[in-house]
Amino acid sequence: MLSILQSVWKMMLHAFRERVTVQYPDEKPVLAPRYRGRIILSRDPDGLERCVACYLCAAACPVDCIALQADETVDGRRYPSFFRINFSRCIFCGYCEEACPTYAIQLTPDYEMSEYKRPSLVYEKKDLLISGTGKYPGYWYYKVAGAAVKGKDKGDGLEEEPPVDVRSLMP
Amino acid sequence: MAKILIENREYEVEDGQNLLQACLSHGFNIPYFCWHPAMHSAGACRQCAVKVFKDENDTRGRIVMSCVMPVAKGMRVSIDDPEAKAFRENVIEWLMSNHPHDCPVCDEGGECHLQDMTQMTGHVYRRFRFKKRTYKNQYLGPLVNHEMNRCIQCYRCVRFYRGYAGGRDLDAFASRNRVYFGRSEDGVLESPFSGNLVEVCPTGVFTDKTLKSHFARKWDLQTAPSVCVHCGVGCNIIPGERYGELRRVSNRYNGEVNGYFLCDRGRFGYEFVNSPQRVKEALLKTADGVQEVSKEEALRLASHMIGMGGKVMAVGSPRATVETNFALRTLAGAENFYSGFSRHEARLASLIVEVMEKGPARSPSLKEVRSADAVLVLGEDVTNTAPILALALRQAAKNGPLKTAMKLGIPFWDDMAIKTATQGKKGPFYAAAPYATDDDDAAVKTFHGPPVEIARFAAAIARELNPSLPIVDGHSEETASLAREVAQALLEAERPLVVSGTGSGSEAVIQAAANVAWALCARGKKAGLTMVMPECDSLGAALIDSKGLDEAFAAAAEGEFDTLVIAENDIFRRMETEDAENFLASFSHVIVIDHVINDTVKAAHITLPGASFAESTGTLINFEGRAQKFFQVFVSAGAQQASWRWLKDMMDSTGLKLQKWESLDDVTSDAAAVIPAFEKITRAAPKHGFRIAGQKIPRQTHRRSGRTAVEADKTVYESKPTEDEDTPFSFSMEGFQGQPPSPLIARFWAPGWNSVQSVTKYQEYAGGPLRGGDPGLRLIEPKVAGAPFFKAVPISFKARKYGWLLVPMPRLFGSEELSVFSPPLASLQAKPFIGIAEEDAERLEVEEGDEIAVRANGKSFGLPAIFVPGLTRGVAAVPLLPGMAMLTLPAWGVLTRAKRRAA
C-alpha cells in the first residue's frame, strides 16, 4: 500500500519537471555544428569550388552512395563535372567528410530531408554546392598544394621556394 | 642456391642475386625506389637499407643498401632491426621534405609507389617546417603529363628512357638537390616507349595524359586481362573502364612477352574504343540512306539474306579473333571462306606459315629474344612494325658487352657498374633495312639497300654458313666482308637470332632470312627465327586459311554468290578501290560486322555493330605462334556484341546451320577440333566454368566506389550485374579477390602495394615468371628434320632511268588500322610524304619539302619530298599512312617533280 502511494507521489512530481519533448515541427532543437546531417559541398574563400574531385569521399563511403567524375578547368583546377549523392542510401556516418583533403564535403546540422519519392533523395552537384566555406572558413587547398593553378604559379604557394633554375649550371 | 638467414630464419636464395631481390622474392617487404626488376640496381635512392651481420657473434651489424648487396652464403640479415627501420624512415622523411601536398590532385594517388613506401616505413607526420623546392613543368606532348615538383630523384626515368629504351631527348639537368628530369625544352617525347615513364616513375611526375582527360582512380577501374590489338606482338594489357568508357590501358606483366613495358601505340591506341567513329547500332542501307535498326530487325534481315538459299561467301580478318574467323568459316564453309588478306599479304603470310611450320628454327618468345646474344634483322623496321620486339632487341644488343663485364666479376644487376664497364659498347646486333631505321643506333653495323639487296646480303651470309648454298656474286668487298663478319658473329653466339617479316613486303627477304637461321641450325646452333607479322591475329588468320582477297574476287566474278559476310575487315585497305567496289557489287547482299566506321562499313547493306577487344572475349595468335586469350572488360551501352556471336545468331535464326555454341569456349573447342594447327588452343586460358572456391573472379576492385549512386540519376534501384557466360569473370566486386591463375590476373594489387610494383607479389621470384607460368600457349614448335633451303637468289637491284622502286615504310602511328582512331595518336601521325635519298634530289630537281607526283599501281598522287637517310638511289619510301592509297609494295613507280619551284 505504501509503495503504491510512493509511486503515485513520484509520478505526480514529474508533472512539475522540465519538459524534454520538443514540439517538432513547431519547435526546433538546437544542434551542434558537428551534427551529421545533410551533406553539402563548400567553396574556397575566393568563391571557387573547393572539391578537387579526388574521389576519396567516394572511396571512403561504406554504402558507396557518392559518384562523381573529375575534370579540369582551363585554369588548371580540378573539379567534379558531376557529383551525386544518393541520400536514400547515405547513413550519415561522416566518413566522407573525414576523408576529404580539401574540406569541400561537409555534413551539416540540417536533417529535414524527407521526401515522398526515393528519386528525390538523389542530390546532384547543384543541390549540394553552397556559396560559402561552411565549417572551415580559412582553408584554401591550392595555397598549400604544389600544383599550379591560374593565379598561383609554381613557387607562389605558402612555404614555397621560387622554381629552380635548371640552367644554373650553364656558364 | 645459397642459404641465408633473414630475421634468423633460413631461406634459399639464388647465388649472386642482390639482397633486395632475394628478400622481395621471399615475400618480405623492403621499401625501394630506384631498383626496378627489369633495370636492376642503381643504388641512388638509399631507401632499401637493411642490416647485415657478419656472423653469429656479430651483434652490431652494419646498415647496407640491399639492392647493391650481393647475397653470400650464410649471410645474416635483419629488415626489422630498429636502426635499419629508423634509417628507412629518415630517408623517406628527407625525400618528403620537398614533396608537394598534391595527392588529391595527383593522378598517381591510389597507385603511388611513394605513398605505399611512405606508409610502409611508418613516416606519417611532417616535421620539416621550411620552404619546399619547386620546379616548372614541361609540355611533353599529348601522351605524358609532367609535374616535376613530385620528383624524388630516383633516376628511374632516365635509366629507362635512355638506358633501357635508347631514347635521347629526356635527361637529368642541374645538380645537387635541384636535379631536374625533363627535356632540354618543351616538346613531344620522341621515344616510342615514352608511355612507360608513367609506370616506371614511382611518383606522379609522369602520368598518363589520356587518363587525365577522363580521370578515374585505379580502385574504380573495372579491369580484365587483355591483349593489345595494335600489332602482332600481342603484349598483355590491362584496360580499365569507368562509366561505360575505356579510361586507360596499363601493362600486364607477362615475362614471355612484353615483360614490364608497352609501346605508345599499344598504351594509347585504346581511345578508338571511345571514338565517335564507332558503330554502335545496327545500320541498314536503304534507298533513302542509312538508318539505325534494332538488333532483332537487323538479325532478321541478315538471316533472311543468308537463308534465302544463295551461296554465301565469308571474309575474315587478320585483326579478328580466331573464334570470329572460325565462325565465318563455319557459316560459309571452308571453300568459301577467305581470311581477308590482300593478295600480297596472303603470299607473305603463307610463306611465313610454311617457314614456321616446316623449318628447324624456333620462333622465340620475347623473353628469349631479350636473351639472344647475336641478332640479325633483315628488312624489318622493327620499331615501327613490332615496337616491343624492338625494345627486346635493344636488350639483346647489350648481352655481348654484359657478358664481358660479368667476366670482370660485376654482377648483372649492378647497373651502374655494368654501364661503366661496358662504356656503351654494343654487342653483335646487325640491322639491314631499306632505309636508316630507329633501330640502327643499337646496331654495331647496318646495311641499307632495297629488299632484293637485303635478300642477297642475307644469301651471302647463309652461303658463309653453309657452302652448299648458292654463291652470291657481284657483291662489293665491303658487303662481302660484312656478310662474313655477320656470319662469324652468329656462329660465335650461343643463342643467335634472325628477325625478318612482312615489313619489307618481300618474299625473297623472308626466304633468305629463313635460310640464314636454318643454316645456323644445320651447324648445330639453337638459332631463333622471328617473323614479324603486322596485325594482332595475322598468324591466326593465316593458319586457318591464306587465300587472298584476289581469289575471293575471282570466285565472286564467277557469279555464283549471293551474299557476302565480312567481319572486322576494311577491304578497301587491302584491294584497289575499283576492285573492292566491283567485288562488293558482285553480291546482292553485303553484311558487314565491324566496330569502326570505315569504307567497307559504308558500302554494306547491313552493318552489325561488333564489339571491340574491350567489349568481347577471344583468342589471338601473335607472331611467335602464342595463343593468348583476352577477356571482356565491360558491357557497352549499344547493341555491340562479339562478331562470332552475331554469326552464331544468324546461323541459329536461319535454322540452316544450328550451332550448339552456348559460350565462347564451344567455338574455341570446335576450332581446335577442326583446324589441326589449333589443336592445343583451348588450353591457353581456363574456361568459363572455372571457379576458385566456387567463386568467379571479380572485374571490379574490392574498393570500387559509387555502386549505389552511379545509376541513381536514372533509377534508385541498383541493377543486377550482367551475367557473363563466356568467362570466369563477374561484372561486380564480388568473388575471389586473391591471386587467380596467371592468364586470369585482372589487375595487380597486394596489401600495402597499390602501385604496379605489386607485380612482384604475383611472381615466382621478383622479376621472374608469374606464379604457375606466364600466360599463353605456343602452338608451333620447330621440326627437327629441316625443310630444304630456298635456293633462289634474286638478281641484284639496278636503278632505272625512269622508274623508281617504291618500298613500304611502316610508321608507329598511322600504319595500324585501329589506333588511328585514337585522337592523341592521330595528332602525332606524320603528314603523308614520299621519302627519297638526298642524292636523288638533283635527279628530280627538287629540294626537301617540294611536291612530287608519284605514280604507281595505276594511281597518282602528289606528296612532299622528305630526305630519308639510308635510302638507295632510285628507291623511294612510301610511309604507310591513312589517306594514302594502299599500294602493293615494293613496286615500281614513277616520280616527277610536280610543280616548278617559284624562282
Ligand code: SF4
Ligand atoms: S555520410 Fe557516410 S554514408 Fe553518407 S555519403 Fe558520407 S560516407 Fe557515405
Ligand code: SF4
Ligand atoms: S606522387 Fe604520390 S605521394 Fe606524391 S602527390 Fe602524387 S600520389 Fe601523392
Ligand code: SF4
Ligand atoms: S621523375 Fe620520377 S622516375 Fe624520374 S627521378 Fe623523379 S621520381 Fe624518379
Ligand code: SF4
Ligand atoms: S608492341 Fe604491339 S602488341 Fe605491344 S603494345 Fe605495342 S602495339 Fe601493342
Ligand code: FES
Ligand atoms: S632501391 Fe636500393 S638504393 Fe634505391
